[in-house]
Amino acid sequence: MKRAEIPGLSIAIINDNELAYHEALGLSNAETREPVDSRSIFEGASLSKPVFAYFALKMVEDGTLELDKPLYEYLPHPGIAPESREEYKSVTARMVLSHQTGFPNHAKGQAINLAFKPGTDFLYSGEAYQYLAAVIGVQKGVGTGDALNALLKKExxxxxxxxxxxxxxxxxxxxxxxxxxxxxxxxxxxxxxxGGWNGKTFNAFSSLHSEASEYAKFIIAMLNREGLSDATFEDMLKEHTHFKDDNPLKQEIGQTGWGLGFAQKRTPEWTMHLHTGNNHDFQSYAMFIPEKRYGLVVFTNSGKMVPFLENLSKILGPQF
Structure with a gap:
């Protein structure tokens, strides 16, 4: 933490599919010197997406939606640019969860122009995740606020x-x-x-708040395959999007593709399922390797998580 200049940290290490280590370290506020403790909560940023994907697959299992039914048939999207209105009608929940919709990451109030025909390429999109959240909210009659959050808490x-x-x-x-x-x-x-999140909107792509020991329970559920059928877990964790050689994530990080919710690094021996979160003044990370019965969760209250993970990898072996 000192080398990476990280003020506060919540970290959990999973070994043999169980929580093996958890610590809350450092400072909540670097000026007041208020310490982080075991109750401290961090922004998860895009660690929201895997939890939401798991929730969405529960909605598939209970019949609320179908993975391969066009979302347009549940809820037409009001913000699609005229030139994309026909192609977007093929977007499905499966495409959303594996980032194959062609939606931008964030539309920022502009009409959405698809970058490619849905299902043919990869483009990371929080905007698409929020569309799927709206579909679930309509199907369940709960909207995209407190009631949707209450449903996710229940499920x-x-x-x-x-x-x-x-x-x-x-x-x-x-x-x-x-x-x-x-x-x-x-x-x-x-x-x-x-100018930021208002606290009332359920942002499927970014508004999760948690800490490492709680998020580790979700990762342990992934490792133990809890809460979904075996068939659904097989679908969630298989490769749906295979990265081209020129994909920046493949070139910079070594990721090879994406499942339904998690990015993936595949080797002949094992697959690392991973996701980062970056709200700039908060960063987070989670990964697990089923073949090794191992996982890691990190929440930080700064934008300097990558150097920390690099240092941690020198001690524990590749973590990222």
Whole structure:
């Protein structure tokens, strides 16, 4: 942490499919010197996506939606550019979870122009995840706020004993969320505010709040295949998107493709399922290797997680 200049950290290591190590270390606020503790909550950023994918697959299993039925048939998207309105009608939940929709990562209020015919290429998209959340919200009659969060808690967080994990703001988060920190190590924020997430919207792609020991329960469920049928787990963890050689993620990180929710690094001996989260002043990471019965979860309150993972890899072996 000192080498990487990380103020605060929540870390969990899973070995033999069980929690083997958990620590909450450092500072919640580098100026006030308030410490991180076992109750401290961090922003998960895009670690939201694997949890939401697991939730969406539960919705498939209970008949709320079909993986390969066009989402347009459930809920037409109101923000598609005219030139993409026919092609987008083929977008399915499977394409959303494996990032094959052609949607941009974030539309930022602009009309959505598809980058390619859905199902033919890869483009990471939080925007598509939010579309799927809206579909589930409509199908369940709960919208995309507190009621959708309550449904996810009922279906995912409560069965996995993730008591304080939430996609919307609540009193526990208000009492225990740590501060983010900018590149200079200065505290930024620890609650919803103007110009950012309002705390009320369920952002399937980014608004999860948690800490390492709770998120590790989700990773252990992946390793033990809990909460979904074997057939659904096979579908979730197989490769749906195979990266081309010129894919930046393959060139820079070594990722080889994507399943339904997790990125993947495949070798002849094992597959690492992984996901990063980056809200700039908060960064997070989770991975697991079923063949090794091993996993790692890291939450930080700064934008300097990658150097930390690189240092950790020198001690524990490749983690990223």
């Amino acid at each position: 995912v967080a409560e069965p996995l004993l993730m008591e304080h994990t939430s996609f919307v703001w609540d009193d526990y988060l208000a009492a225990h969320k740590v501060y983010g920190h900018d590149e200079d190590g200065k505290p930024t924020q620890n609650r919803p505010g103007p």
